[in-house]
Amino acid sequence: MTGPRVSLSHAGFHVNDMDKMIDFYTNVFGLTVTDRGGDRLVFLCGDPKDHHQLIMIGGRDTEPGSKHYAHMAFRADSMDTLREIHAKASNETDATDIRTMTHGNAWSVYFQDPEGNTAEAFFDTPWYVQQPFLEPYDLNQSDEDIFKYTEELLSKHDTTRPVEEWRQELSEKLGAN
Numbered sequence: 001m002t003g004p005r006v007s008l009s010h011a012g013f014h015v016n017d018m019d020k021m022i023d024f025y026t027n028v029f030g031l032t033v034t035d036r037g038g039d040r041l042v043f044l045c046g047d048p049k050d051h052h053q054l055i056m057i058g059g060r061d062t063e064p065g066s067k068h069y070a071h072m073a074f075r076a077d078s079m080d081t082l083r084e085i086h087a088k089a090s091n092e093t094d095a096t097d098i099r100t101m102t103h104g105n106a107w108s109v110y111f112q113d114p115e116g117n118t119a120e121a122f123f124d125t126p127w128y129v130q131q132p133f134l135e136p137y138d139l140n141q142s143d144e145d146i147f148k149y150t151e152e153l154l155s156k157h158d159t160t161r162p163v164e165e166w167r168q169e170l171s172e173k174l175g176a177n
C-alpha cells in the first residue's frame, strides 16, 4: 500500500436557524445529535462508526442561493430507505424542489433544506458510467422496474461496466492492490 488511505467522513456548514436545521436533518435523514458545544456548534450522525457526519455551526452570513457550497449526500442502504427519505422530505413544508435523478452509478433524491442548501440521499447501482450522467427516474416504480429502466438507459453508453471492475482499477491506481 502506498500513499495515504482516506475516506470522507463528515461535512460542516454554517446555519442561520440551528434548531430548525437540527429538526430537519434528524427528521428527514434519521440523524441524531452526538455532541454539542453550546448553541453554536452541533455534531450529528447516522452511522455509529463516525462520531459525526455533519457539523452545524451558527452564524451563517451568506445569502441562501449564493453559489459557494454545492451539496452533501448520504448513502442509503436500500431503495426503500430512499423512499422513506423522499416521503419525509415531502412532509416537511420547508423542503423544496424535491427531485429523483439517477447518475447511473446511484439513484438519488435531491431537495433543498430549510436554508436552501442542496441535500442528497442515494443508493448505489451495480454500475459505473462516466460522469457527469443525470437522468430522471420514478421512485414509485418497483425496485425491479427501476433497475430495468436504468439498465436500459445505461446500455446506450459505452463507458458502462460493473462498478466492481471500476473499483478494482481505482484501487490499483491508489496503490492499494
Ligand SMILES: [Fe+2]
Pocket (backbone or CB within 6 Å): 071, 072, 073, 120
Ligand atoms: Fe452528489
